[in-house]
Each structure stands twice: as C-alpha cells, then as structure tokens.
Amino acid sequence: MLWRLRVEMPFACRLLALVGALATACPLLSGCARTASAARRDTSPPAAPVETHPARETVDVPGTDESQGKGIADGCFLMGRPAGQGFTDEQPQHPVHVSRFRLGKTEVSNQEFAAFLNQAEQDGADHSWIDDDAAVGLEKQTDGTWRAVPGRDQRPVSGVSWYGAVAYCEYVGGRLPTEAEWEWAAVGPDLRVYPWGDDWDPARCCWEDNQGDPYVDVTALPEGASWCGALNLAGNVWEWCADWYGDYAGERQGDPEGPKEGDERVVRGGFYRNAPDLVRGSCRLRQVPDACRDGIGFRPAFDAPEQG
Ligand SMILES: [Ca+2]
Numbered sequence: 001m002l003w004r005l006r007v008e009m010p011f012a013c014r015l016l017a018l019v020g021a022l023a024t025a026c027p028l029l030s031g032c033a034r035t036a037s038a039a040r041r042d043t044s045p046p047a048a049p050v051e052t053h054p055a056r057e058t059v060d061v062p063g064t065d066e067s068q069g070k071g072i073a074d075g076c077f078l079m080g081r082p083a084g085q086g087f088t089d090e091q092p093q094h095p096v097h098v099s100r101f102r103l104g105k106t107e108v109s110n111q112e113f114a115a116f117l118n119q120a121e122q123d124g125a126d127h128s129w130i131d132d133d134a135a136v137g138l139e140k141q142t143d144g145t146w147r148a149v150p151g152r153d154q155r156p157v158s159g160v161s162w163y164g165a166v167a168y169c170e171y172v173g174g175r176l177p178t179e180a181e182w183e184w185a186a187v188g189p190d191l192r193v194y195p196w197g198d199d200w201d202p203a204r205c206c207w208e209d210n211q212g213d214p215y216v217d218v219t220a221l222p223e224g225a226s227w228c229g230a231l232n233l234a235g236n237v238w239e240w241c242a243d244w245y246g247d248y249a250g251e252r253q254g255d256p257e258g259p260k261e262g263d264e265r266v267v268r269g270g271f272y273r274n275a276p277d278l279v280r281g282s283c284r285l286r287q288v289p290d291a292c293r294d295g296i297g298f299r300p301a302f303d304a305p306e307q308g
Contacts, residue, residue, distance in 0.1 A: 072185060072228050072304075074100045079183055079256075080248055081282050090282045095252040098184040103177060104299035106218035106231050107239065108168060110137035110148035113157040116168050117146040129164030131292030137215070154217040156237040156297040162265045162289035165240040165298040176242040177301035179266045179284070180256050186234070186269070186281030188227035193280055195226035195233045200276045205235035207272065207279055214272040226281075230299075234279040237297035238267040238287075245286035264288050271295035 080086070080093040117130070117138075132140060136159065137152040148155075160168075162176075169175050177185070186195050196204050204224035206216045215236055226233050233239070243258025243266045258266065264286035270279035273295065277283065287296065 072098075072101055072103055072181075074098060075184065075189055077184055077187065077189060078191060079180055079282070086280065086282055087284070089247065089284050092248055092250040094248055094250050096180050096184075096256060097252075097254045098180055099255050100304040101177075101181055102174075102302040102304055103181065103185050103228070103230055104174075104301070105229060107156040107237055107297050107299045108165075109154050109218050110135075110157045111153040113160065113164075113168060114138055114146040114148050116171050120167060120171060125163070125167070127161060127163035127290055128292065129161055129167055131159045131161075134159030134292045134294045136294055152215075154219065155213075155215040156218050156232070158215075158237050158271075158294050158297045159292045160240075160297060161292045162240050162287075164292075166242075168298075169300040172300055174300035174302040176240055176298065178255070178257055179241045179243040179268065180253075181301055182233075182239065182241050182268045183282055185228055185230050186226050190227070192227065193282075194224075194276075195230070195281060196224050202276075205279055206232065207235045207270065208275055210235075210272050233269050233281070235270050235274065236272060237269075237295055238271050238285060239269050240287075240296065240298040241266040241268055245284070267296055 074097065076095060076097045078093050079096040080090040082093050083091055113130075130138070132138075135157065137149050137155045137157060138146055138159075139149055140146055165176055186192070192198055194200065194204070201224075202209055204221060206214075206221065210216070216232070218232060218236070221232060224234060225231055243256075244260070244262030245264045245266050246259035246262060265288075267285045267287050268283070270283065278285075287293070
C-alpha cells in the first residue's frame with residue numbers, strides 16, 4: 001500500500017534534516033530547554049474483523065483541494081525532540097516523511113465500541129479485546145450484549161487491548177496509525193510542542209488537573225485541536241499506535257513502521273491523570289499489547305483515497 005512505501009526525501013525534508021543537525025550542534029538553535037529524564041518501555045496478529053464498515057468522520061488538512069482527495073497532507077517533519085529536550089526515548093530527533101493518510105477526528109467512543117462488540121465475533125480470538133473492569137464506560141447486560149454506561153456514551157473507550165483496537169479499526173475499514181503518523185498529526189509542519197501550539201494551556205486538554213468525571217466527550221475541547229483538526233490527541237486517553245516500541249534509528253526515514261518485532265506497543269498522547277510533559281506531541285509510552293487498562297484507548301487511521 002502507498003502509505004507503507006519508503007519515499008525519496010524531497011528538498012524540504014533534506015532542509016529539515018540540515019536544520020535538525022544545526023539545532024543539535026548549536027544549543028542556541030534548539031529552542032527552549034526542557035528537562036530530560038529516563039525512557040520507559042510493548043505481541044501477534046490481530047483477531048479476525050467483521051465485514052461491516054460504518055462511516056466515521058476523519059480530519060482533513062486545511063486548504064486540501066477536494067479534487068486531490070481528503071486526508072492529512074504528506075509532509076516532512078523532525079520526529080522526536082532535540083537533545084536535552086523531552087525524554088531520552090524521543091531522541092535522536094530525525095527527519096521523517098509521512099505519506100498522505102486519513103485519521104479519525106476523535107478517539108473511539110464507548111458507544112462506538114459497544115456497537116462493534118455487539119456485531120463482531122470475539123469467540124475464538126487469541127487475545128482478549130477488552131477487560132470488563134478496566135472498561136469503565138461499558139457494561140455487559142444480562143442478555144450478553146454491550147452498552148455504554150448511561151451518560152458515558154460519548155466518553156472515550158478505555159480498557160481496550162491493542163488487539164481490540166486493531167480489530168475495531170479493521171471493522172471500520174481502517175487500521176491503527178503508525179507512531180510517525182500520530183506524531184505528524186499532533187505536531188505538524190511547525191513542530192508544535194502541544195497539538196494547539198508551543199505554550200502549555202490547561203484549558204485545552206483533559207489532563208491531571210481535570211476535576212470530577214475524569215474523561216471528557218471525544219468531541220469536547222475543540223480549542224485543543226491540532227493543526228489538522230484532530231481532537232484530544234493530547235490527554236483524555238492514551239492512544240494505541242501500530243508500531244512495536246523501539247529506539248529511534250536517527251537517519252531520515254519514509255513512512256517508518258517501527259521495529260519488526262518487540263514486546264510492547266507504542267501508546268501516545270497521555271491521559272486524564274498526566275502532567276503536561278506527558279501530553280506533549282512527541283512523548284512516547286509503551287504497553288504490552290494484551291494490556292487492558294483504564295486510560296488507554298485509540299482512534300483509527302485510514303489509507304488516503306487514490307488520487308484520480
Ligand atoms: Ca488522546
């Protein structure tokens with residue numbers, strides 16, 4: 001598929017690589033200094049999907065010409081943070097080209113995942129998709145069907161394993177975003193620290209200062225939208241990515257997919273209990289793919305339509 005192809009770096013990407021090298025060599029070009037700290041640490045094919053493909057809203061890049069097909073524009077950016085900024089596993093910062101793709105505008109909601117569970121056939125799957133106790137927004141009824149807990153239908157689903165996320169994405173005709181795609185959607189061409197910009201703003205995401213019900217609706221906080229219009233990339237729930245977790249290689253890459261194997265998968269974006277440092281666009285965390293934990297959800301990505 002197109003999004004999996006390695007691509008030749010265009011001039012703009014080579015220019016970004018040069019800027020990155022200069023920034024590493026010269027602290028004056030590196031932007032504001034940030035505290036570095038220790039890195040943190042993610043197995044098998046997903047369960048079979050079902051055939052139905054309900055429509056889902058995705059985000060588009062402002063200015064994208066309709067005739068070119070919708071989707072987040074391809075582009076080059078410096079993935080990760082410069083030395084001395086962020087966490088050590090965000091380094092080395094390196095130039096990456098991401099091909100055009102589509103991304104869910106919102107995290108997947110309890111209502112959406114309940115509908116999926118009621119239609120998908122989980123029996124026979126090698127890995128559990130969800131943990132009843134961790135999925136605080138879902139409940140199984142006496143007839144065996146699932147429903148969103150009243151009042152939580154539009155809250156993000158959590159307590160879902162990587163396998164459950166993959167199965168849902170296939171159910172809607174998509175896939176999980178790669179780590180590079182997720183970061184591109186969050187930081188954009190101007191390498192924002194947070195999806196909305198470089199300056200921390202506690203009112204723009206669901207983080208540890210959130211009071212009352214820890215989660216917000218997946219359509220809430222439009223003021224925290226990223227450059228391409230994706231909501232709640234920062235906070236609310238961590239989001240599963242397709243990649244195995246691993247160290248960055250450092251050289252320029254086209255549509256990287258992470259290590260070929262590993263023990264833990266990447267999650268991105270932070271959740272409602274995290275401090276600002278963990279909801280940054282380049283921050284990485286890892287989880288074993290069988291983990292069903294409150295605070296980890298996802299959103300689907302889609303291959304961009306072919307350009308005619
Ligand atoms: Ca999120």
